[in-house]
Amino acid sequence: MTKYHAIRDQLLDRLDTMAPGEQLPPERVLVRELGVSRMTLRRATDELVASGVVRRRPGAGVFAVGPKLDTALSATSFTEDMRARGLRPGSAILSFERRAAGARIGRRLEVSPAADVVHVTRLRLADDEPMSIEALYIPEGTVPGLSPEDLENASYYDMLRTRYDVTIARGVQTIEPTVTDEEESDKLGVPLHSPALLFERTSWTAEGAVVEFVRSIYRGDRYQIRTELSVPQVAEPARGTTP
Known part of the structure; x- marks a missing residue:
């Protein structure tokens, strides 16, 4: 499994414990906690946005959508x-x-x-x-x-x-x-x-x-x-x- 896929799965595990509408920690916090580059984190987050698992609000952050x-x-x-x-x-x-x-x-x-x-x-x-x-x-x-x-x-x-x-x-x-x-x-x-x-x-x-x-x-x-x-x-x- 690539680093990128591992980070995506860690984010999915975190989202399982979050309520719909709850905000993910800021990018700088996740970079430090997960030990990855901003580029890798953004790529994983972009995939979650595309799949509808999270929603990005410009200027506000990334928020859990909840199960389909x-x-x-x-x-x-x-x-x-x-x-x-x-x-x-x-x-x-x-x-x-x-x-x-x-x-x-x-x-x-x-x-x-x-x-x-x-x-x-x-x-x-x-x-x-x-x-x-x-x-x-x-x-x-x-x-x-x-x-x-x-x-x-x-x-x-x-x-x-x-x-x-x-x-x-x-x-x-x-x-x-x-x-x-x-x-x-x-x-x-x-x-x-x-x-x-x-x-x-x-x-x-x-x-x-x-x-x-x-x-x-x-x-x-x-x-x-x-x-x-x-x-x-x-x-x-x-x-x-x-x-």
């Missing part, structure tokens, strides 16, 4: 997910409009390109920290009378059930890596071209009606995908038979 949030491959809302983690969910409406679906969104929602849809863009928050940008498309007939205030710090799924008597029965979701553009970086508070996860999801009712198409950009430094795997059990051949 696992997002399971399940049909739970952002609000339910954050509450289950003991975090306070929130959202800010970035845009709200009613417009014609157009060809691409029409295909996703299984409606005519001329059909009216509601397009909402929200900044999703956890304990007031930006986590994702969500673009939500809904057939107008599914949510008559919907207003921006209805979705401010509220769960869309909860509102569907309680106000519109609509329950989501199934969905199809894709996930792919991406990087943030200028606008996304500004809203999420991350550097330009930061790693991110792109989620696209279409959901249906039990009757087969499309309820939503969602396109979300999640911060790569705060999220990781978790999935449970099972190993198929192979039945043993009966005695006296050849496998």
